[in-house]
Amino acid sequence: MSSINGSPDLIAPHGGYRSLKSYQNAEIVYDATVAFCDRFISRRSRTHDQMVQAARSGKQNIAEGSMASGTSRKFELKLVGVARASLEELLLDYEDFLRQRGLPLWDKDCQRALEVRRLAFQEHRSYKTYRTYIEGSCPETAANSMVCLIHQTNFLLDQQLRQIERRFLEEGGFTERMYRARSARKRGSGRSG
Numbered sequence: 001m002s003s004i005n006g007s008p009d010l011i012a013p014h015g016g017y018r019s020l021k022s023y024q025n026a027e028i029v030y031d032a033t034v035a036f037c038d039r040f041i042s043r044r045s046r047t048h049d050q051m052v053q054a055a056r057s058g059k060q061n062i063a064e065g066s067m068a069s070g071t072s073r074k075f076e077l078k079l080v081g082v083a084r085a086s087l088e089e090l091l092l093d094y095e096d097f098l099r100q101r102g103l104p105l106w107d108k109d110c111q112r113a114l115e116v117r118r119l120a121f122q123e124h125r126s127y128k129t130y131r132t133y134i135e136g137s138c139p140e141t142a143a144n145s146m147v148c149l150i151h152q153t154n155f156l157l158d159q160q161l162r163q164i165e166r167r168f169l170e171e172g173g174f175t176e177r178m179y180r181a182r183s184a185r186k187r188g189s190g191r192s193g
Helices: 021-040 046-068 073-100 111-121 127-135 139-171 174-192
Strands: none
Touching (some): 021 046, 021 073, 021 139, 046 073, 127 139
């Protein structure tokens, strides 16, 4: 990456979050959580609002972190970490939903869970891919489908966090890029004068 004068760009490429699998999954989790809560949890309940907000936080923090990555890997790391924490909170809410109603939590390798997990490999996935599992199923299937989807999203976020860490260690942060660019410019000015 070079700027017009041949020195490295200070602001690294950033954004592009819509192409991230983690963001795409988080968007599905958000849409599905809204539908799930509207179906199974009273709108007057604080749990309804908290679950929807946790799902929204997961999605929004991935986007915000991606946009901030151009000037701050540290901030990107923090925001993606917040997204991961929000989805972990949401996962616990779904597990609580099952436990409090005496419904089983599916083993990740049971046939029903594998069926939901395989949906991750479909191209052009969206909430519509999961709609029948959330809107057309019993509470057990809907909640367990969400557990599967959140686990997959958290896996992607864990990988993304490791990648951000690696990039930071290899490339440094914005302050380091500024220092290198200023040093290169000073060296270049010194030679011409």
